[in-house]
Amino acid sequence: MQALKDLCYTPYFGVVLSIFMYQIGVFVSHKLKNPVANPLLIAVILIIAFLKIFRIPMEAFQTGGDLITLFLAPATAALAVPIYKNLQILKHNLLPILAGTLVGSFCSMAVIFALCKLFGLDETLTASLLSKSVTTPIAMGVTEQLGGIVPISIAAVIFTGIVGSIVAPLMVKLFRVDDPVAQGIGIGTCSHAVGTTRAIAMGELQGAMSGIAIGLAGFFTVLWAFLFAILL
């Protein structure tokens, strides 16, 4: 029994468990084709259940988890590539795109800040929620900077992404947004990469715009965070 426990503390355990559960998540989400069946959400639930059932301590899992997390910063850096690839469209609509993501990311944080104050949530929770509209690795950075709890931030980011990808077509109709550039930038700014999958389904231009908005809204959110750090 002790030998088995020691095995769980090797980094291989966490890495193998994560890949395996993630593949199940990808498979299920392909089968169901429903935005709620998000591969990450499924993987996280399965892993937590696995650790609980076999009473494996979190530190054991995270020995391998640290290896995976190592790739988060490189993945964020990679977000620059889709922006560069769409440089022509970006240049053609430079002002609308920059203004949209700049104003949009401020609005997101301002609304969250106001609602948190309204409901009397404490500083830590507010700091964990403020960056929830942007892509996970950037939201993690902002949350750390503001003194929030990173895992809560991630949960809020994923939840927002799923909401965004479900309601995207509804929002387009509700707010009468007929321009594909405005649609894509709006979706990418309010629901990052998860919403972008829906934007890609709506059209190539919407998808490209949404992809650009992930990196830009993330960048602007980091800048606005300096303002909200003072207000917190």
Next chain:
Amino acid sequence: MKIMMQLAIIFFICLLGEAIAAVLPFPFPASVISMLLVFGLLLWGPLKVYHIRKQTDFLLDNMAFFFIPPAVSIVENLHYMEGKLLILIFICFISTFTTFAITAWTVKAMIKLDEKRKERKKRHASA
């Protein structure tokens, strides 16, 4: 380019990002600095998309996988959210709608403004 070299390039840029973040007088996420570095190097020219393409495609296609470990840690932080779950869900819903509306309207307004400006320029040129 070989996958090993591509990985080395991206990791090296991330190392530079960490170094810059360490000397900046204010806290700034190192990963975002690395993103700016990649974008700057692509614009400037020494770095080409094909230098890093295989690696960045791998990272972007599997992005969600890399959040698994920090996301799993949520079980250790559930007590922070006790009794506040509905409020948190409500906040996520409302802010998603308002952010989409404001962003999309801003883009639309700016596109109109841009078109008007271009038209005025054209009229100016023809007159």
